[in-house]
Amino acid sequence: MSETFTFTIDGVEVEGEPGQTILEAAQAAGIYIPRLCHKDGLEPWGGCRVCTVTVNGRSASACTQPAAAGITVENETDELVDMRRGIIEMLFVEGNHFCMFCEKSGNCELQALAYRLGIAAPRYEYLWPTRDVDASHPDVLLDRNRCILCARCVRTSRDLDGKQVFGFVGRGPGKKIAVNASARLSETGLDVTDEAVDACPVGAILRKREGYRIPVGLRRYDGTPIGSDIEKGASS
């Protein structure tokens, strides 16, 4: 690693390698930068803006912005944290999220981020859009009520499964997750063992019949906030 360089995140000196994004370098150094559309192993997409940081004073998405020698990155400023809260709150009001009975509760990245960022109630009004559920597939449920348009399923199916099961249609508020078939999920080549089935950060793509099998207390984010694994990784 002869070509490594250093830069700072919130005043802490961090090492970077050429080709790394800020998010990746931070993660390697045990610093968690909140993210939603980014998933390790997938091409960066830069869609959700939850990972927004400032680089030498200017906003950038950490999941797409390359790390570079000597840059000054801010991650945990009040302003950035509040902006992230705003994005998460917007995602909550734009969909129909009922954490109270959603089977993804406790394992959901959106909910976990809301907890980590200390969101009590959204500052915006709920839009309660009309969205549909595609239950046609024998083993996989697509509940558009909870989709946050992060494109993780789209990229996973395309890049990891080599299938292109998912895509988007429409634009603006009408944009929605679609399937690569004339009508329904059952007509696509989606298999329950596809990586795409596990790509969704929220409860929009689910394995059928799993429901609430993991008891409260043992779910992914019951004990520790989202990002803790990254932060722990550094100290150990």
Add this chain to the structure above:
Amino acid sequence: MVAGNTKRIVIEPVTRVEGHGKVTILLDEDNRVAQARMHIVEFRGFERFIRGRPYWEMPVAVQRLCGICPVSHHLCAAKAVDRIVGVDRLTPTAEKMRRLMHYGQIFQSHALHFFHLSAPDLLFGFDADPAERNVVGIIRKNKPLAVQAVKMRQFGQEVIKATAGKKIHGTGAVPGGINKNLSVEERDGLLSRTGQMLRWARDAVKIARDYTIEHLEMLSDFGSFESNHMCIVRDDGAMDLYNGGLRAIDAEGGTIFDHVPNEAYLDYIAEEVRDWSYMKFPFIRSIGPEDGWYRVGPLSRVNACDFIDTPEAEAARKDFLSLTDGKPNNITMAYHWARMIEVLHSIEMIERLLQDPDLQGDELITTGERRGEGIGIIEAPRGTLFHHYKVGDDDLVTMCNLIVSTTSNNEPMNRAVRGVAEKYISGRPEITEGMLNSIEVAIRAYDPCLSCATHALGQMPLEVTLVGPGGDVLDKKTKDG
């Protein structure tokens, strides 16, 4: 329609966002009660909301129905969904965990109702100053009782948490079983307190019993009437609050039907819609809509079972029935005594279950062949609860029918209101404090959950409006719920 010259007394809530109840009393020319009706505005929004959701969501989703009895809905929906996944028999661990959750719920719900809502009426008298006749009055007059009420409720909630994962909106019961067993630490934590709970439950039975016997004459005439009673019972006729066939008896104790399988409930029970109420009126088909109404809840269960399978509650049941020579007790206010017998039964059951090593087993879920329909029936704290779902091949719910306990007690509550209104009407077109209080006390004996019945959250504040023959308001009084 009521013909002729009548006046109306309307009791209705002051404010409510969704769903509300009100009582209307019609007076005739001589200011006698011509008719009394309790209205509850019911919203069917929930059934609509549930349609199109996957069936495995039901046990958790239905807890939105009611913030007061979520555990009953959770378990009842789980029982219905068990059928959908083709499971008729759970593993011993799953069934016992669910039962433990259920008895925890009964225990805490009954204790809360008795000590926080009803004890003030009983201990201070219906006519006592409302400023005293509340839980604050209890705390002032009898601190240990108030403390004990809080601790009993807490204990019940901890049983729920240990079995469902959370005190409210837990996820314990899943299609075909349960998602956790009981750890040894959880068990020991609860077991260390059952002794105290048992002692308090005994005391509670005594309070309710002594009160009833002391005021027997007054209570026999207080919103009391003969009625049919319905509940589920175990195969051997024992009280069983979690599982069993349907039994209905008449006011004399004669069998109307017995051991009816849950799947057949629609052959025995029908629901009548009346133009003046959004809440339906269930009735026993073989008797018909006119006389086929029945009561549900603690009174009906203690009346209708052949015995209780725990020693102390069984002794209390015998004592209870000795008052009526073994026949059903039809006194409305005897609900309280019956309710406390169930508190005793619940804690005896909780103690028995906690000592059962099956709770530490790890066979949690059973599977079977998928079916298109599922019916679950459970004895919720307030009475028999029905959940019925139909599910499409795509696993989404296509039909949902619920009969909540409070709906079954709709007609009985109307009768009770009429009874006390007749008794307390002053001969003048006015709402006396005594009448207002008594109507409240009589309705409260049934522990109605308007939240369940209306599918909305909250309590029922009362507003009494007296309307004269010309539709003019003669008098108006309000009361917080």
